[in-house]
Amino acid sequence: MADASAAPGAAHGAAPVAAAVEARGLTRRFGETVAVAGLDLTVGPGRVHGLVGPNGAGKTTLLSMLLGLVRPDAGTLRLFGRTHAEHGARARDGVAGFVEAPRFYPYLTGRANLELLAGLDGGDARSRIASALDVAGLGDAVRAKVGGYSVGMRQRLGIAASLLRDPRLLILDEPTSGLDPAGMRDVAALVGRLAADGVAVLLSSHDMDEVEDLCDDVTILNAGRAAFDGTMAELRERAPAPEFRLTTGDDPAALDLASGMPELEVSQDGDGGPLSVRATRERLDEYVVGLGRAGIPVRTLTQRTSALKSLFFDLTGGEPAEPAAAPTLEKVPG
Numbered sequence: 001m002a003d004a005s006a007a008p009g010a011a012h013g014a015a016p017v018a019a020a021v022e023a024r025g026l027t028r029r030f031g032e033t034v035a036v037a038g039l040d041l042t043v044g045p046g047r048v049h050g051l052v053g054p055n056g057a058g059k060t061t062l063l064s065m066l067l068g069l070v071r072p073d074a075g076t077l078r079l080f081g082r083t084h085a086e087h088g089a090r091a092r093d094g095v096a097g098f099v100e101a102p103r104f105y106p107y108l109t110g111r112a113n114l115e116l117l118a119g120l121d122g123g124d125a126r127s128r129i130a131s132a133l134d135v136a137g138l139g140d141a142v143r144a145k146v147g148g149y150s151v152g153m154r155q156r157l158g159i160a161a162s163l164l165r166d167p168r169l170l171i172l173d174e175p176t177s178g179l180d181p182a183g184m185r186d187v188a189a190l191v192g193r194l195a196a197d198g199v200a201v202l203l204s205s206h207d208m209d210e211v212e213d214l215c216d217d218v219t220i221l222n223a224g225r226a227a228f229d230g231t232m233a234e235l236r237e238r239a240p241a242p243e244f245r246l247t248t249g250d251d252p253a254a255l256d257l258a259s260g261m262p263e264l265e266v267s268q269d270g271d272g273g274p275l276s277v278r279a280t281r282e283r284l285d286e287y288v289v290g291l292g293r294a295g296i297p298v299r300t301l302t303q304r305t306s307a308l309k310s311l312f313f314d315l316t317g318g319e320p321a322e323p324a325a326a327p328t329l330e331k332v333p334g
C-alpha cells in the first residue's frame, strides 16, 4: 500500500497534512446484508484512487457514506482529519461529488441548475460557475434544458456542480459512464489536472482498463471488503499473465511445441475450441514465431483478458460491475 496518507512537507518538518479520507473498520448493513464490512481506506491529497468491484460489492454505499448520504453503522471516518461526531456538517467542508447519476431539475437549463446550486452553497460558488462549466466542457448545452441531456451531458454537469464547491476531495461514481471516447479523455484530463493541484479524487468505475489509466491507487471491493488495496504499480506486479485465444491449423502440434517452452501455458477445452494461451507478451511472441518456424499456421490470435482483468477475476471471482444504466453516447442537445 502506498503511504498515501504521508503528508507532503512532513519530511521537511512542516505540520502533517491530514489524509483526505481515512476510514477504519467502516461498516454499513442493510437488514441482513453487510454492504460494507469493516473497510479500511486511505486517500491522500493529490491521489487519484479507483474503486472497482462486481455489482453489489459496496461501492455506492461506501461513496454515499463519504458524502454523508448514508450513516456508517460502525467504524471511524475522517475527512481531512474531521469526523462527523466532532465537527457535524463541517466534517464535509471541501468534499463534493455524486453517487449514481447526478440529479438536476429537468425543466431548467444546465446553467440555471448550477446557479440554483451556487445560491444554495453560498460563499463564492457563483464566481466559479463559468470556470466549472468550462472545465466540464458542456459547450452550448448549458443553455438547453437538462431534461434533454444525454447520460454523458448529465455526467459533465454533475462534475461542473461538484467543482462549484472548490473541492479538495472529489467523489465520482462512474464519472465516465455514458461518455464517448472524447468525453472519457476530457474526464481523464480533468481528473489529472485536479490531482496535480492537490485535489484527492476517489472514483468508482466498472472498467479496469480505465482505472489503470486514471488512478494512482486502487481498491478492489468484493462483498464489502477490500480484496486488494494498494498502488497501481503493486497491482500490476501481482497480475498474472494475460490470456489469449489462439486458433491454428494444427492444434496438437501447437500444444506439443508449447510443452517445451518456458513460462507458457497452453491448453484446450475438450470440445476442440480455440487454444487458451497464458503468457507475457514476450513469451507469446516467441511462441508465435516458433509456430511459424515449425510450419504451424496461426489463424487468429486475440487477447481475452488484460492482466489486470485476470487479476480482478482471481480476486473477486466475477466480472467488474456493469454500469447501472445502459450508457448512451453523449449528444449535445440542439
Ligand SMILES: Nc1ncnc2c1ncn2[C@@H]1O[C@H](COP(=O)(O)OP(=O)(O)OP(=O)(O)O)[C@@H](O)[C@H]1O
Pocket: 030, 033, 034, 035, 053, 054, 055, 056, 057, 058, 059, 060, 061, 062, 321, 322, 324
Ligand atoms: N438502500 C438499500 N437497501 C437495501 N439494500 C441495499 C441498499 N443499498 C445497497 N444495498 C445492498 O448492499 C449491497 C451493496 O450495494 P452497493 O449498491 O453499495 O454496491 P455497488 O458495488 O455499488 O453495486 P453496483 O455496481 O451494482 O452499483 C448490495 O447487496 C445491495 O443490494
